[in-house]
Amino acid sequence: MCLLCERYSGGYERWYLNPANYARRLYKIRKGEAEELGAEANPQLAGGMGILGKEFLEAEERGDIETVKRLAQEAEASALGVHFGQVITLDEALKILDIMYPIALMSCACRRSMYGTPDHENFFCIGMGPGMYKWERWPDTYRGGVQYLTPDEAKEVVAKMDKKGLVHTVYTFGTPYLGGLCHCDYPDCAGLRMRLEHGVNIFWKGHCVARVDPELCNGCGQCVVRCQFKALNFSPTRNRAFIDQSQCFGCGLCATECPQDAITLVEKANLPALASAW
Amino acid sequence: MLATITVKDEKCNNPLSCRKCLLVCPMGVLGLGTNVGTRKFKETEPEHFIVRGVRIDKCTGCMECVEICPGNAIQVSF
Ligand code: SF4
Numbered sequence: 001m002c003l004l005c006e007r008y009s010g011g012y013e014r015w016y017l018n019p020a021n022y023a024r025r026l027y028k029i030r031k032g033e034a035e036e037l038g039a040e041a042n043p044q045l046a047g048g049m050g051i052l053g054k055e056f057l058e059a060e061e062r063g064d065i066e067t068v069k070r071l072a073q074e075a076e077a078s079a080l081g082v083h084f085g086q087v088i089t090l091d092e093a094l095k096i097l098d099i100m101y102p103i104a105l106m107s108c109a110c111r112r113s114m115y116g117t118p119d120h121e122n123f124f125c126i127g128m129g130p131g132m133y134k135w136e137r138w139p140d141t142y143r144g145g146v147q148y149l150t151p152d153e154a155k156e157v158v159a160k161m162d163k164k165g166l167v168h169t170v171y172t173f174g175t176p177y178l179g180g181l182c183h184c185d186y187p188d189c190a191g192l193r194m195r196l197e198h199g200v201n202i203f204w205k206g207h208c209v210a211r212v213d214p215e216l217c218n219g220c221g222q223c224v225v226r227c228q229f230k231a232l233n234f235s236p237t238r239n240r241a242f243i244d245q246s247q248c249f250g251c252g253l254c255a256t257e258c259p260q261d262a263i264t265l266v267e268k269a270n271l272p273a274l275a276s277a278w
Numbered sequence: 279m280l281a282t283i284t285v286k287d288e289k290c291n292n293p294l295s296c297r298k299c300l301l302v303c304p305m306g307v308l309g310l311g312t313n314v315g316t317r318k319f320k321e322t323e324p325e326h327f328i329v330r331g332v333r334i335d336k337c338t339g340c341m342e343c344v345e346i347c348p349g350n351a352i353q354v355s356f
Pocket residue numbers: 043047108109110111124125180181182183184185188189190191
């Protein structure tokens with residue numbers, strides 16, 4: 001069980017399946033007080049100029065491990081309170097679309113920053129919950145506006161993203177309130193990139209890891225392009241897919257594509273060495 | 279070695295519509311941001327968008343961004 005589940009699952013199987021975590025307050029009008037945390041969690045900034053700046057890269061470069069560790073821990077702690085993500089599976093994403101409302105497509109801040117992708121080609125993020133009713137107050141964060149979806153339309157969109165090979169990730173806006181169902185890949189997503197390139201953990205692994213059944217796998221190789229986490233490669237020796245479970249984020253994208261149903265997701269809770277690797 | 283990347287904003291007028299350097303960089307080093315914070319009820323004007331070297335640890339020094347920039351705005355050195 002991850003820390004978030006321990007704190008916020010409220011008896012549900014996972015913390016992000018607990019409807020209470022989508023029930024952020026819509027209005028908070030108190031003079032003289034800062035906006036609630038969610039408003040500070042500006043995805044434009046998060047995706048924008050990098051989560052950790054030059055100071056971090058310079059410390060890494062000169063081998064100053066203490067500074068690297070300190071800056072990483074500070075970034076992780078602040079993300080955990082405000083804006084952080086966890087990988088989920090397609091099935092879980094579909095379940096979420098049944099428990100929260102409203103649902104809206106919106107422009108992806110990471111890709112805007114990485115490539116300057118125009119908003120009309122950039123609707124990769126799904127915003128969820130009452131925050132969506134406030135988008136007009138922050139037009140820059142929600143550049144290009146939002147497109148409201150019915151739950152069924154949203155499920156179609158999410159299935160298409162899965163087909164395309166994008167990782168489903170839930171993001172908080174003022175933890176534990178969930179506000180984003182993101183669709184990410186490497187190297188376009190700033191959070192995923194920080195994790196893979198620098199080990200900075202503002203983007204947690206999911207609850208499962210993938211396992212290849214060597215009997216069922218026929219070596220077709222179709223799953224190999226699906227992994228965004230450098231966890232899956234192909235073994236020519238055995239003519240089988242190989243998954244490094246210690247590197248696997250449990251997104252399930254390889255499994256949804258395997259024509260042999262040779263890949264299954266297994267709970268990390270049953271694997272002592274991985275049970276607390278987030 | 280870390281690259282030093284400087285972008286002269288006055289020579290890069292509308293990165294939001296140009297974005298040539300962002301698309302050409304083979305390592306995804308450059309990033310687009312704004313030089314103003316987000317403001318209520320207000321979208322950032324195109325002239326407030328800026329390009330910066332963000333992931334400078336990944337820059338190889340290939341100079342493709344420097345060569346493609348129509349405004350001659352980017353400098354990369356080591
Ligand atoms: S987390 Fe993913 S979907 Fe969300 S803004 Fe970043 S890349 Fe886009």
